[in-house]
Amino acid sequence: MSQDENGLREKDPTRLCPVCRMPISILAVRCRFCGAEVGRPRKEQETFTVKDLGGEQRSTYTVSGNVTEALEAFISEERAQIETKKRERQAAARKSFLRRSKPDNTSAPATPPGVVLPELDETSRALSSSAMASTRSRTARVAQGSPLEIVGRKTLIVAGIVAGLILLYFGTDFAWARIRNLLNSSSVEGEFVYPNRAEEFYASGRPLVEVLEESLTALRYNDTPENREIADKMRRRFLEDVEKNAFAKPFDMYKLNEASRQINRAGQVDSNSATISLMDEINREVGYFKFVLTRVDDNYENATFRLNNPFLQEKEETVSVGDMLQGRFLVKSITPREVLLEDASPKGDGRQLLAKRMEAVIAFK
Structure with a gap:
């Protein structure tokens, strides 16, 4: 190198x-x-400031301490003036209240300032006392009045009260009589007559429950012997029809349910004892037939039923041949899948019933 x-x-x-x-x-x-x-x-990343790039550097303005002190002094003075004015207003209001509440002694005449009155001697004081006593006694006599005047005033008051009661009594009787006459005349002249179409409904083949409702509606508007007779006749026909369907032979669950529906509908508008009694009987009848065969033992000797009768506490019952289910249905035979029953009630008239497993009871034909 x-x-x-x-x-x-x-x-x-x-x-x-x-x-x-x-x-x-x-x-x-x-x-x-x-x-x-x-x-x-690695090349280091360069960092530039505003000054390096040619910009102007921002500066922060600082308020002078003298200015700040002057502002604080001004605010303190203003607050002091406001507090002073507030205290002055409160003091003035308090003085005004005290002046209003101070008793005004206007009964005695004020003595001019600088004037001194001499004291009264014995004679003057006695004369003043006698004058005041006479004034009070005269005022009392005027207020009380004489005995005759008092009796007269009381007599007038009593007479006025008695006269007012007499006028009120006779005036009330007259007014009530007048009102009754007006009501009677208006009821006779404008009485509403409801057209009783129960016979027409019955002749046209309308359901008997509707015929009964029509007769009861007419009776409610016009309680006449004729309407009462029609209502009794239609009620009798309706109850006979309901009872016939409820205890139909052979047994029919549909007819029983329909009879229950109609009698409960009639019971909402008819409070007759015959209607209410039959409604209760049919509701109990429906409860008796709400049982289902749930199990048969291996030997076909016993059968278990689930009861849905709201009028009984038992929810399940096991019976054998010869027993009475719910105290009403005689068990005649037990097979693997069904049980033959007989209705032993007076109105049941020995109807033969067949109960299959997990099915509603039907008539045995």
């Missing part, structure tokens, strides 16, 4: 080798002392 190259090399900026820590050129890729490869140095 020549001397010029060494001179140039010495002028180049240097850095330390990361391995042997000897100075090498900043542009070298291999250390000339240990031979280790060194990467080129």
